Amino acid sequence: MKRIARLALFAAIALGTATAAQAQLSKEEMIKFRQSGYTFMSWNVGKIKAELEGANFDAARVAAAANVVAAVANSGLGALFAPGTDTGKGWKETRLKPEFFREPDKVRQIGSNFVQQANRMQQVAAGGDKAAIAAQFEELGKACNACHDNYRREE
Amino acid sequence: MKRIARLALFAAIALGTATAAQAQLSKEEMIKFRQSGYTFMSWNVGKIKAELEGANFDAARVAAAANVVAAVANSGLGALFAPGTDTGKGWKETRLKPEFFREPDKVRQIGSNFVQQANRMQQVAAGGDKAAIAAQFEELGKACNACHDNYRREE
Numbered sequence: 001m002k003r004i005a006r007l008a009l010f011a012a013i014a015l016g017t018a019t020a021a022q023a024q025l026s027k028e029e030m031i032k033f034r035q036s037g038y039t040f041m042s043w044n045v046g047k048i049k050a051e052l053e054g055a056n057f058d059a060a061r062v063a064a065a066a067n068v069v070a071a072v073a074n075s076g077l078g079a080l081f082a083p084g085t086d087t088g089k090g091w092k093e094t095r096l097k098p099e100f101f102r103e104p105d106k107v108r109q110i111g112s113n114f115v116q117q118a119n120r121m122q123q124v125a126a127g128g129d130k131a132a133i134a135a136q137f138e139e140l141g142k143a144c145n146a147c148h149d150n151y152r153r154e155e
Numbered sequence: 156m157k158r159i160a161r162l163a164l165f166a167a168i169a170l171g172t173a174t175a176a177q178a179q180l181s182k183e184e185m186i187k188f189r190q191s192g193y194t195f196m197s198w199n200v201g202k203i204k205a206e207l208e209g210a211n212f213d214a215a216r217v218a219a220a221a222n223v224v225a226a227v228a229n230s231g232l233g234a235l236f237a238p239g240t241d242t243g244k245g246w247k248e249t250r251l252k253p254e255f256f257r258e259p260d261k262v263r264q265i266g267s268n269f270v271q272q273a274n275r276m277q278q279v280a281a282g283g284d285k286a287a288i289a290a291q292f293e294e295l296g297k298a299c300n301a302c303h304d305n306y307r308r309e310e
Contacts, residue, residue, distance in 0.1 A: 036190070036192075036198075039187065039191035043188040043191070044230060047231075064229050067225075067226040067229065068227060072226075075199060075219055075222075076219060091247075092246075
C-alpha cells in the first residue's frame with residue numbers, strides 16, 4: 001500500500017468510513033455532500049444556541065437538533081475526504097487545507113473527539129438540563145473549531 | 156391571522172417547526188439549509204441502497220445512515236418553508252413549486268407520512284433484518300417521492 005493511501009486510510013478510519021458497498025463518488029460529489037452535512041449541522045447548532053440564549057428554553061427542540069449533529073457525526077464522513085479533495089468544487093470551492101492529508105494522527109484525534117462530543121451532546125440534550133446542555137455545547141464548539149482552525153481555509 | 160399565514164402555520168406544524176427561539180433566517184438561508192438537508196439525506200439514502208444491493212450487507216452502516224434520515228426528518232424542516240420560498244436561491248435556485256403553499260392539507264399529510272416512514276426506517280434498521288430493511292426502504296422511497304412528484308420542479 002502506498003504511503004498516501006495508507007495515510008488516507010488512517011484518516012478515513014478516524015472519521016468513520018462507509019466506503020465498501022457504496023458506489024464510487026466523484027470528488028465533486030464528496031465535496032458537495034460534506035458541505036451539505038456541515039451546513040445542515042450549522043443550522044442545528046444555531047438552533048441549540050438560540051434555545052440557550054432565548055427566553056423560552058425548549059428541551060425537545062434542543063434534543064432534535066442534537067440528534068442531527070450526532071447522526072451527521074456518526075455518518076461516516078471520512079468517506080467524503082478522499083485524497084485530492086482539498087481542491088475542487090461541490091456547491092462551492094472546498095475550503096479544506098492540504099494539511100488535512102499530511103497530519104493523519106492529528107486528524108484522527110480531532111475526528112474522534114468530534115464524534116465523542118457530538119454523542120455526549122445528544123445524551124445531555126436528551127436529559128433536558130439547561131445548564132448541562134450549555135456546558136456540553138461549549139465542548140462541542142471546541143471540537144468543531146479544532147478542525148476549522150487547523151484544516152479549513154478562511155473565506 | 157391572515158389566510159396565507161394560517162396556511163403556512165398549518166404546513167409548519169405538519170412538518171414540525173422550530174421557529175420560536177430561533178433568529179430569523181433569510182429566505183436564502185432557508186433554501187440553502189433545506190437543500191443541504193435533502194442533499195445530505197440523499198447521500199445516506201444512497202448508502203442504504205448500496206448496502207441492500209451489494210454483496211456484503213453491513214447492518215451498522217445502514218443503521219448509521221437511517222439515523223441521519225430520521226434526524227433530518229425530525230429536525231423541524233417546516234421552519235425552512237416560509238411563504239415566498241418557492242422562489243429564491245440557496246446553493247442554487249429552489250425547485251419548490253408554488254402549489255406547496257396552496258395545498259396545506261396535502262402537504263401536512265405528506266410531511267407527516269415522511270416523518271413516520273423515516274422513524275420506522277430507523278427502527279427497522281436498528282433491528283438489522285435485511286428483508287425488513289428492504290421493505291421499509293421501499294416505503295421510505297414512496298414517502299419521499301410523494302413530495303417530489305407534487306412539489307418539486309424538474310431540473
